[in-house]
Amino acid sequence: MPIIQIDNLVKSYRVYQKKEGLREALRGLWHREYKAVDAVRNISLRVEPGEFVAFLGPNGAGKTTTLKLLSGVIHPTSGNASVMGFVPWERSLEYRRRFALVMGQKNQLWWDLPAQESFRLHQQIYRIDAESFKKTLDELTSLLTVESLLGRPVRELSLGERMKMELIAALLHRPEVLFLDEPTIGLDVVAQHKIQQFLKYYQEERNITILLTSHYMKDIAALCKRVVVIAQGQIQYDGSLSGIVDSFSGDKIITLQLSEGTSPNGLERFGNLEKLALPRVSFRCPRSEVSKTLAEILSNYPIDDMSVEDPPLEETISKLYTHVSDQIGSGASQESAKP
Amino acid sequence: MNDSMNSKVSPWEAIHTRWMILRIALAERLAYRGDFVLGTLLRFLPIITQIFLWWAIFQSINPVDPFAARLSGFSFPDMVAYYLLTMVARAFSSMPGLSSSIAIKIRDGEIKKFLIQPIELISFLFWSRVAHKVAYFTVAALPFALVFFLCRSFFTNGVPDLWTLTAFVLSLLLSFSMGFYLEACIGLVGFWMLEVSSLLFVYMLFQFFLSGHMFPLEILPEPFFTIVNYLPIKYLAYFPAAVFLGKVQGTQLVIDLILLISWTLFFMVMSRVLYRFGLKRYSGFGG
Numbered sequence: 072m073p074i075i076q077i078d079n080l081v082k083s084y085r086v087y088q089k090k091e092g093l094r095e096a097l098r099g100l101w102h103r104e105y106k107a108v109d110a111v112r113n114i115s116l117r118v119e120p121g122e123f124v125a126f127l128g129p130n131g132a133g134k135t136t137t138l139k140l141l142s143g144v145i146h147p148t149s150g151n152a153s154v155m156g157f158v159p160w161e162r163s164l165e166y167r168r169r170f171a172l173v174m175g176q177k178n179q180l181w182w183d184l185p186a187q188e189s190f191r192l193h194q195q196i197y198r199i200d201a202e203s204f205k206k207t208l209d210e211l212t213s214l215l216t217v218e219s220l221l222g223r224p225v226r227e228l229s230l231g232e233r234m235k236m237e238l239i240a241a242l243l244h245r246p247e248v249l250f251l252d253e254p255t256i257g258l259d260v261v262a263q264h265k266i267q268q269f270l271k272y273y274q275e276e277r278n279i280t281i282l283l284t285s286h287y288m289k290d291i292a293a294l295c296k297r298v299v300v301i302a303q304g305q306i307q308y309d310g311s312l313s314g315i316v317d318s319f320s321g322d323k324i325i326t327l328q329l330s331e332g333t334s335p336n337g338l339e340r341f342g343n344l345e346k347l348a349l350p351r352v353s354f355r356c357p358r359s360e361v362s363k364t365l366a367e368i369l370s371n372y373p374i375d376d377m378s379v380e381d382p383p384l385e386e387t388i389s390k391l392y393t394h395v396s397d398q399i400g401s402g403a404s405q406e407s408a409k410p
Numbered sequence: 411m412n413d414s415m416n417s418k419v420s421p422w423e424a425i426h427t428r429w430m431i432l433r434i435a436l437a438e439r440l441a442y443r444g445d446f447v448l449g450t451l452l453r454f455l456p457i458i459t460q461i462f463l464w465w466a467i468f469q470s471i472n473p474v475d476p477f478a479a480r481l482s483g484f485s486f487p488d489m490v491a492y493y494l495l496t497m498v499a500r501a502f503s504s505m506p507g508l509s510s511s512i513a514i515k516i517r518d519g520e521i522k523k524f525l526i527q528p529i530e531l532i533s534f535l536f537w538s539r540v541a542h543k544v545a546y547f548t549v550a551a552l553p554f555a556l557v558f559f560l561c562r563s564f565f566t567n568g569v570p571d572l573w574t575l576t577a578f579v580l581s582l583l584l585s586f587s588m589g590f591y592l593e594a595c596i597g598l599v600g601f602w603m604l605e606v607s608s609l610l611f612v613y614m615l616f617q618f619f620l621s622g623h624m625f626p627l628e629i630l631p632e633p634f635f636t637i638v639n640y641l642p643i644k645y646l647a648y649f650p651a652a653v654f655l656g657k658v659q660g661t662q663l664v665i666d667l668i669l670l671i672s673w674t675l676f677f678m679v680m681s682r683v684l685y686r687f688g689l690k691r692y693s694g695f696g697g
Binding site: 139160164179183191192196 | 423426427430431434437438441442519520522523525526527528529690692693694
């Protein structure tokens with residue numbers, strides 16, 4: 072039984088069309104044109120308990136809107152969703168006590184007070200009994216190594232330390248479902264790594280369900296077995312991270328270490344040259360022709376070493392994004408061409 | 411007071427939550443000690459200019475004996491006593507920054523916190539505001555006592571009887587509640603207008619003149635006095651002072667207290683309604 076169930080979810084916003092110039096601004100005072108912007112178009116998804124799912128997609132793809140819908144902040148235009156059997160936008164108190172949302176760019180703690188104070192307030196509003204509050208807090212602070220910072224005003228903490236405190240605040244009531252919206256944004260590599268490690272450990276330990284959005288491939292590669300790519304408000308891909316490369320990149324990158332004195336002339340006929348720094352040569356070759364190409368090279372060129380790799384993930388994903396927007400773009404123009 | 415926070419929760423827990431909000435808001439208030447103390451004490455400075463202003467006015471009415479002059483039934487000492495009492499009333503009823511902070515929460519999306527966590531915005535703000543007032547009076551009690559001691563000769567009728575004093579304290583507490591819910595309503599308009607500062611400005615302007623903060627409302631010519639007497643704004647400054655000075659007595663006092671309670675309930679319900687419809691709009695369009 073899925074813990075998160077989304078069916079044909081649609082969210083469109085009404086946006087005021089501002090036009091340039093003073094005349095248009097004056098016109099806009101009494102006559103306003105609105106345009107519907109589809110942030111989420113027809114998303115359906117099932118997430119099983121204990122899954123760690125990443126939402127991947129360009130800015131404005133609808134990732135955050137989807138998380139907002141699931142945490143009940145906004146109403147959908149149409150469609151259904153249920154999380155742990157609750158309809159999120161009904162915002163029942165029982166639901167609120169069982170999930171948490173952490174936004175990397177939003178601060179939930181009291182700015183001028185030590186994090187400890189905010190935690191105490193959370194203990195009250197989430198009705199956490201004193202014993203389990205202390206136990207959870209001790210565990211979380213030691214996992215994130217912030218024991219010594221609990222008494223320091225939040226405004227004096229570094230971004231990374233603050234994010235750790237935000238995570239603690241969100242996890243004190245032991246939510247069964249956690250939504251993370253870019254939790255590592257703006258953090259340095261060390262802090263990012265620490266938070267990744269923590270999330271990985273905590274998720275496995277507690278077997279909670281996490282939906283995460285991030286732009287950092289490292290976050291996603293480290294944490295999530297399942298990746299959902301959203302672009303233009305629709306799900307473009309749902310599967311494993313490595314599967315993205317398989318399904319969206321038809322190329323492999325072959326790197327050769329030529330023996331001394333060997334000329335690379337003629338290699339370009341096997342594929343596009345990527346990098347030439349003799350004696351190393353890299354080029355791209357269609358996946359289906361890799362074995363044929365390799366055989367041919369080996370028989371014609373003296374080689375010291377060689378490797379065959381997938382192209383970088385970032386590249387494949389950015390290709391996926393542009394592919395989608397091209398498709399939508401041409402689809403739209405076709406539609407408008409209809410009488 | 412609000413069901414969304416209390417459902418299936420013992421009253422004791424609900425009180426405990428409010429106590430925790432109060433405690434934390436208090437701690438936050440005291441985080442900037444210097445600014446806080448300075449701000450509190452500076453509010454006493456206008457007393458001096460006000461006393462001189464009224465003296466000049468009474469002198470112009472009767473240059474020979476200003477103390478014999480009367481202005482709508484107020485002598486000079488009455489006027490100073492009235493002014494000091496409205497200061498106390500306004501210390502309860504004024505809500506600096508409340509409306510704008512609500513509007514900012516809506517605009518910047520901080521309000522999401524109150525949709526996601528099991529905590530309710532208006533109740534939270536109410537108890538934070540109680541904390542502000544507690545912190546304020548902790549610091550201001552001494553200067554207030556000093557000012558009243560120094561100005562004791564202006565209170566020509568002496569200390570009122572126990573019933574009047576009780577009514578006075580009750581009117582102060584109610585003026586706090588009504589002031590809170592009234593300004594919360596203005597802030598909640600932010601769901602429909604991103605900027606409420608001009609609305610707030612207009613309200614402040616009316617409040618300044620019609621709450622009795624600047625002068626006793628008796629000074630207003632008819633029919634304005636009668637009209638203003640029906641408005642809720644007078645309860646923010648004029649009414650508590652008038653109760654203390656014995657200007658409102660007997661049946662009229664009871665009627666006015668009932669009216670004040672009704673207005674408080676009206677704005678309380680109004681703020682809930684605005685919040686509900688505002689949230690509906692917010693989650694429908696924005697977010």
